[in-house]
Amino acid sequence: MDNTNYEEVLRRRQERRRREKLRRKRKVMMIYMLMFSVALIAGGSAFALWKYRLNHENNQEKILSSSESSAFDESQDAVAAVNPTPETSPDGSDLPGSSDSLDNADSSDSPEGQESQQGQEDQEGQLQSAVDSSNPSDAPGALQKPANIFQRFFAWIGSFFNGKKSPDNTELANSSPESEESGTQESSETPEEDVPEETQQEVQVPDMNTPEGRLANLLFVTDRLALGYDYDQAIALLKTNEEFSTNPEVVQALERYETEKASLVEYDLKKVTHVFFHSLVIDNARAFDGDNDAKGYNQVMTTQNEFLKILEEMYNRGFVLVRLHDMAHEEMDENGNVRMVKGKIMLPEGKQAFVMSQDDVCYYPYMNDDGFAKRIIIGENGKPTCVMELEDKTEVVGSYDLVPLLEDFIQLHPDFSYKGARAVIAFTGYEGILGYRTAASYQDKNPNYEADRQQAALVAQCLRDNGWELASHSWGHRYLGQIDFEKFVADSDKWEAEVESIIGPTDIILFPFGDDIGDWHGYASDNDRFNYLYSLGFRYFCNVDSAQYWVQFGDTYMRQGRRNLDGFRMWQDIVAGQEGRTEDRKLDDLFRAEDVFDPARPTPVEWE
Numbered sequence: 001m002d003n004t005n006y007e008e009v010l011r012r013r014q015e016r017r018r019r020e021k022l023r024r025k026r027k028v029m030m031i032y033m034l035m036f037s038v039a040l041i042a043g044g045s046a047f048a049l050w051k052y053r054l055n056h057e058n059n060q061e062k063i064l065s066s067s068e069s070s071a072f073d074e075s076q077d078a079v080a081a082v083n084p085t086p087e088t089s090p091d092g093s094d095l096p097g098s099s100d101s102l103d104n105a106d107s108s109d110s111p112e113g114q115e116s117q118q119g120q121e122d123q124e125g126q127l128q129s130a131v132d133s134s135n136p137s138d139a140p141g142a143l144q145k146p147a148n149i150f151q152r153f154f155a156w157i158g159s160f161f162n163g164k165k166s167p168d169n170t171e172l173a174n175s176s177p178e179s180e181e182s183g184t185q186e187s188s189e190t191p192e193e194d195v196p197e198e199t200q201q202e203v204q205v206p207d208m209n210t211p212e213g214r215l216a217n218l219l220f221v222t223d224r225l226a227l228g229y230d231y232d233q234a235i236a237l238l239k240t241n242e243e244f245s246t247n248p249e250v251v252q253a254l255e256r257y258e259t260e261k262a263s264l265v266e267y268d269l270k271k272v273t274h275v276f277f278h279s280l281v282i283d284n285a286r287a288f289d290g291d292n293d294a295k296g297y298n299q300v301m302t303t304q305n306e307f308l309k310i311l312e313e314m315y316n317r318g319f320v321l322v323r324l325h326d327m328a329h330e331e332m333d334e335n336g337n338v339r340m341v342k343g344k345i346m347l348p349e350g351k352q353a354f355v356m357s358q359d360d361v362c363y364y365p366y367m368n369d370d371g372f373a374k375r376i377i378i379g380e381n382g383k384p385t386c387v388m389e390l391e392d393k394t395e396v397v398g399s400y401d402l403v404p405l406l407e408d409f410i411q412l413h414p415d416f417s418y419k420g421a422r423a424v425i426a427f428t429g430y431e432g433i434l435g436y437r438t439a440a441s442y443q444d445k446n447p448n449y450e451a452d453r454q455q456a457a458l459v460a461q462c463l464r465d466n467g468w469e470l471a472s473h474s475w476g477h478r479y480l481g482q483i484d485f486e487k488f489v490a491d492s493d494k495w496e497a498e499v500e501s502i503i504g505p506t507d508i509i510l511f512p513f514g515d516d517i518g519d520w521h522g523y524a525s526d527n528d529r530f531n532y533l534y535s536l537g538f539r540y541f542c543n544v545d546s547a548q549y550w551v552q553f554g555d556t557y558m559r560q561g562r563r564n565l566d567g568f569r570m571w572q573d574i575v576a577g578q579e580g581r582t583e584d585r586k587l588d589d590l591f592r593a594e595d596v597f598d599p600a601r602p603t604p605v606e607w608e
């Protein structure tokens with residue numbers, strides 16, 4: 001998977017380089033043709049000599065690889081943000097009621113909202129194929145021997161001309177893109193459709209012991225940065241590289257980055273939309289099996305199939321993922337006061353910035369056996385990935401939730417992420433985080449309590465290192481705008497003690513149920529809840545709002561509304577699209593719900 005992704009990026013650069021080199025290559029081909037004529041004249045003797053050599057090489061059987069709030073429009077539906085209506089409540093929500101969690105929390109602060117959530121056709125087959133496809137290393141097809149005797153002959157003649165090794169002896173599998181120059185066969189001009197195979201053999205990291213390898217690596221890194229709109233860093237890396245700063249390819253890349261950078265336009269921060277998900281349903285059959293949780297899953301969860309279609313469609317429409325911290329950040333003014341300052345997001349004309357988040361990334365015990373991932377771990381490549389339990393209780397590692405699926409997608413499409421941005425991942429505390437039972441109530445119940453806390457901390461750091469933003473979702477999944485202030489304080493303190501102590505300083509809070517601590521006006525200076533959360537370090541506050549955009553910049557904070565992309569929301573759009581209906585469709589700026597909605601879902605998807 002990763003290899004393929006790595007190669008996808010490499011391939012793009014190669015294509016560009018190929019075009020640049022095409023003219024030169026044609027000349028070389030002309031000369032080969034000339035040589036061929038000469039060779040024909042020299043004919044017999046040369047052929048005999050070649051055959052002689054070939055016989056001696058047969059034993060070695062070398063494999064030749066084929067080369068290669070203010071902002072907030074004040075007229076918006078403020079009520080939705082404060083007091084979710086049926087329309088917005090599914091949004092935020094987590095269905096209350098499932099009692100599993102109560103066992104693990106003392107009665108005084110038992111979580112109010114237990115997310116209960118939830119098809120039919122997807123089964124292990126899907127899962128198994130996902131497992132299989134994640135291991136491409138043994139995929140055949142990348143390597144091939146030129147069978148055509150004349151091809152080999154040409155190659156051999158060509159190698160004489162170039163003064164280089166015979167292709168039979170050229171180990172191109174390890175080659176940087178450079179090697180295609182020394183490749184002497186037409187097959188090096190691999191057609192588009194061969195790419196998947198081609199990728200298999202170029203997975204190898206460039207050989208850093210050779211100048212070619214170091215140059216290839218440098219340009220790979222800077223191209224990747226440029227694809228992610230980080231032209232400044234790409235340019236700086238090239239300019240400060242002592243070995244290659246005057247290399248023609250580097251100079252050319254520099255020019256290109258400068259040109260592309262100059263064409264960027266500042267994106268209007270008021271038009272940054274924010275979409276969110278819960279844990280993704282991986283195995284539809286187990287999630288939508290008709291048990292007590294199935295209905296909730298159908299309402300507030302999104303399936304893997306849907307998520308991937310959403311990504312694809314949003315990518316095709318020019319959406320680019322940004323961080324909340326790209327939208328605003330703190331700065332000290334001339335008086336020494338720390339203020340929230342708007343960020344500056346520079347994107348190509350026509351692109352649309354958006355923020356993504358995922359709530360309740362805790363893998364609650366009640367979700368066991370329902371077709372979800374079980375926990376997040378650090379994969380062999382240092383990226384976050386998931387463990388999932390199959391029906392027979394065996395555990396498999398792979399892209400079984402939003403985090404690794406989004407990682408995979410961005411590997412393949414670096415231009416989907418602004419300067420390495422990832423989504424916001426939010427945690428409650430009452431069952432621990434990331435699938436580790438780290439809540440204080442587990443101290444005696446979980447024999448691996450300390451080890452799990454340490455592991456969760458490492459995973460959290462891995463997420464941060466890979467561009468993910470982490471957030472609070474309250475400790476007990478409470479209505480933070482409505483519960484008594486004392487309970488509000490107690491819940492906030494417990495989150496700090498049990499979650500922030502593991503994941504480190506956190507400045508984002510995503511309100512459970514979308515229940516904000518103020519109405520759509522900016523937070524007042526006498527808002528006790530705001531002041532308390534501010535004192536704990538929170539600066540970014542997100543409610544739930546079905547409007548396309550809801551962004552508010554205060555002096556000391558930023559707020560944003562979030563849109564749920566789940567079964568209920570999509571079904572509402574589908575119903576609204578039926579003949580004779582007059583309701584607004586709310587997702588059409590992102591995708592058509594009909595194109596995404598998983599046929600495995602039971603319908604209708606209703607909220608009661």
Ligand SMILES: [Zn+2]
Nearest residue numbers: 094359360512
């Ligand atoms: Zn939630």
